Amino acid sequence: MPKTDKVRRFTLLDLLEDFRQLGVILQLHRMVKRYAIDLIHANSLSVALLGGIVARINRIPILMHKRYATSYGILDRICERLLHRVILVSEATRWNFAPTAKQTLIYNGVDLDAFQASTEEVKDLRAELLPDTSDAAILTGVVTRITPEKGIHFLVRAIAELKGRSSMTGADIKLLIVGGTYFQQDVDYMSELKQEVTDLGVGDSVIFTGFLSDTRIVTSLLDIVLVPSIIPEACPRTIIEAMAVGKPVISTPLGGSKELVTRDTGILVPPEDASAIADAIATLATDRERLKTMGEASRNRAEQLFSSQKNTALTEAVYAELLTAC
Numbered sequence: 500m501p502k503t504d505k506v507r508r509f510t511l512l513d514l515l516e517d518f519r520q521l522g523v524i525l526q527l528h529r530m531v532k533r534y535a536i537d538l539i540h541a542n543s544l545s546v547a548l549l550g551g552i553v554a555r556i557n558r559i560p561i562l563m564h565k566r567y568a569t570s571y572g573i574l575d576r577i578c579e580r581l582l583h584r585v586i587l588v589s590e591a592t593r594w595n596f597a598p599t600a601k602q603t604l605i606y607n608g609v610d611l612d613a614f615q616a617s618t619e620e621v622k623d624l625r626a627e628l629l630p631d632t633s634d635a636a637i638l639t640g641v642v643t644r645i646t647p648e649k650g651i652h653f654l655v656r657a658i659a660e661l662k663g664r665s666s667m668t669g670a671d672i673k674l675l676i677v678g679g680t681y682f683q684q685d686v687d688y689m690s691e692l693k694q695e696v697t698d699l700g701v702g703d704s705v706i707f708t709g710f711l712s713d714t715r716i717v718t719s720l721l722d723i724v725l726v727p728s729i730i731p732e733a734c735p736r737t738i739i740e741a742m743a744v745g746k747p748v749i750s751t752p753l754g755g756s757k758e759l760v761t762r763d764t765g766i767l768v769p770p771e772d773a774s775a776i777a778d779a780i781a782t783l784a785t786d787r788e789r790l791k792t793m794g795e796a797s798r799n800r801a802e803q804l805f806s807s808q809k810n811t812a813l814t815e816a817v818y819a820e821l822l823t824a825c
Contacts, residue, residue, distance in 0.1 A: 551581025589755030608810030640675035679710035
């Protein structure tokens with residue numbers, strides 16, 4: 500997998516797939532007329548391409564939420580010409596797309612109050628997942644879909660390395676792998692992860708929880724949230740959710756992650772580097788005061804930048820501007 504922060508994903512199949520959806524244009528046009536729609540908000544490239552044509556026909560504004568930090572080549576070029584405005588979810592998504600005048604940066608948001616878990620909820624989940632683990636254990640974890648590009652195998656290797664370090668003798672560090680699979684490659688990857696856990700002898704330190712529907716509780720349970728992606732992600736929601744519950748983050752500096760995680764709220768490590776991950780975990784695991792301070796800084800940063808109320812207000816302002824101008 501690439502370590503680069505720049506990834507191009509356009510293929511001819513992408514173009515053919517969009518051509519197959521041309522029938523949607525007529526359906527969307529009818530909807531615009533029927534409901535007297537004044538503005539189209541597209542949440543993907545393909546919808547923006549089709550919606551952009553409908554917007555031109557009906558002379559109404561269209562904006563798109565750009566939620567990817569990669570390039571789709573000619574499709575991006577065509578799309579940006581149809582759009583009146585692009586909402587970027589991170590600086591990383593500015594890459595090779597649209598003039599600056601069309602761009603507005605609005606980070607993803609979380610309902611900071613609703614995302615909080617009660618002490619009782621966290622206690623119950625801990626008893627369910629870690630019945631024999633002492634309260635002194637440091638709980639690290641990754642909360643995501645289990646797929647190769649998330650780099651979870653480097654976390655398993657980092658835990659194995661920590662167990663082998665004399666400086667960490669006696670330290671109880673657990674890794675929770677939270678999430679399920681979707682595609683067959685993910686199923687195969689899950690099997691490989693479990694085999695690697697066995698081969699490295701860290702079965703007592705790695706817990707596969709499977710899919711958990713309420714991420715606010717498991718994120719609150721963790722001491723350190725891990726985001727070891729080996730491809731650029733636009734604006735990882737896992738990081739924002741970790742900050743919402745006041746947890747430090749160890750992440751790779753790809754895509755939007757390097758904008759979300761600061762030296763006050765976490766540690767950035769090179770992608771595909773298990774030793775660097777182990778070093779970062781060791782740094783925080785052996786300094787409870789720093790863990791606490793980083794957690795508080797994370798919550799403060801979430802309140803400043805990542806609240807759903809702020810996200811909504813900024814988005815409404817874009818709507819108002821476009822509806823007034825067009």
